[in-house]
Amino acid sequence: MINAIWLFLIASGVVLAVFKGTMEEVSAAVLGSVSSSVELFLGLVGVMALWMGLMRIAEKSGLVGTISRGIRPVMHALFPAVPPNHPAMGAMVMNVTANMLGLGNAATPLGINAMKELQKLNPRPSVATNAMCTFLVINTSSVQLIPATVIGLRLAADSGNPTEIVGTALIATTVSTLAGIISVKALQRLY
Amino acid sequence: MFGLIQGLSSIAVPFIILFIVVHGYLNGVKVYEVFVEGAAEGIKTALKVLPYLVAMLLAIGIFRSSGAMEIFTAALRYPASVLGIPQEVIPLVLMRPLSGSGALGVVSEILKTYGPDSFAGRVASTMMGSTETIFYTIAVYFGAVGIKNTRHVLPAALIADLAGILASVAVCRIVFGYH
The missing domain is CATH 1.10.20 (Histone, subunit A)
Structure with missing residues (x-):
């Protein structure tokens, strides 16, 4: 589905540009989007390093475990396939907490961290698991x-x-x- | 009220950092080494996400700049009126799942044109606060771990988005009066 939507966005944009005479704007947007993705990436590298560094400390000190223990029943109901003590649970709790508090900068790195933990439980590495889908939908x-x-x-x-x-x-x-x-x-x- | 919220979120991050580091130190974690280890991992992950960022922003950039938005806004006029969605917020309905910064631009445009305390302004604000950027999030999260088959994520996320839109309109009607 993501393939179809990606194709649709590009194809409908270019075809419409022919009819509406906006080809110049589209050309500019192509170059602009490429450089803005690098800008976004540069912003992301820093905060990813910061929050994944902090997460590593919080995991080792047992802080993540303490925080996630409280909402374990809810998490277990949402993610039945993830063992209750698996690091993925803690990582997801941290992401949702950051999202609730509106700490967008922290939420993305923490969410990616959670996905990496969920991926360790995935028997088919290129196909999303149920837990991943549930986690992503909560995020979006x-x-x-x-x-x-x-x-x-x-x-x-x-x-x-x-x-x-x-x-x-x-x-x-x-x-x-x-x-x-x-x-x-x-x-x-x-x- | 807003000053308080802003104040809270600006002090939250330094205090969270302080708390994590102190808590780690007191529990015998080699905080500096462990932080650097995690940070290195973070940089590697960010690099993995870059190609997905390029792909997503490219497609969204082409779509937006072509003027396709206007055509789809016009096409959605009828279904929107059936669902009771104000015409003024249709561009936001289209933009919200695609791009966070784009949606922010659309909201400020709506607030400027119709006023923040108009019905459209309130619905747009509520929508902006209750829905998320879908495509970007899916691309980045799945990109980081190399998932190619995203299964039912997109339909489910779009249903949630639609539910958020309809709920925004309904709640604003109830709270701020019928329009």
Whole structure:
């Protein structure tokens, strides 16, 4: 599916550019996107090094284990195939915690770390496991408690009440996360 | 309220670092060596992610710059009105799963054009705070471990995204009044 969507984005873009006369913009975007991916990568290298270094300390000191013990029943229900004491559990808990707190910088490295741990349990290394899919859907459905960036934008746009959307966003994000978990569990038999 | 939130998130990171390092030291971890070991691993992983970043940003860049967005916005007008989604937020619905920075741009555009306290402004803000960038996350997370077959992740993530969009509209209607 990801192949089809990738192809679709490129093909529809180029074909439309012919008709709309936006080929120059598209050419510029090609070069621009390549250099911005390197910029993004440079940003990522630093924070990846930082958070994976810290995670290594937190794992060895037993901190990760302590934090994840509290929500073990929930984790076990979501990821039945992952042994409760496996490092993947701790890594996933750390990622979700960082996401909830809105620490986007920390969440990505911690999430990648969790994927690497999950990959150690994968019998077919190029095919995603159920646990990986569930973990990813939880990530893409957003579990952030306070959307600080949006509040900032609203503040900048002179809103009478920039934080009034905290509650609505929290409800909406809960709905989307629940829908994600239900559909990922329902679909896993079909793929 | 916002000052408090901002203040909290700016002090959170240094304190988390301090706490992890002190906790590690007290538990007999060779904090410096272990940190460097993990950091080295982090750099290797980031390098693995780069080709996926290039592929994703390339496709999204071509799509956005071609003006395809406008055509798909027009195409979605009818289904959106059936689902009760305000016309003004359709560009955000399209952009949100593709690009985080792109979506941020669309939200500030909506806030500027219709006002942050308009119905569209509130729905857009709620949506931005309750959905995530799907394609980028999938590409980066699976790229880092070399997964080629992503199975049911994309359909499930898109269902969650749609649920988040519909919930945003419904909750804003209930909380801020019918429009």
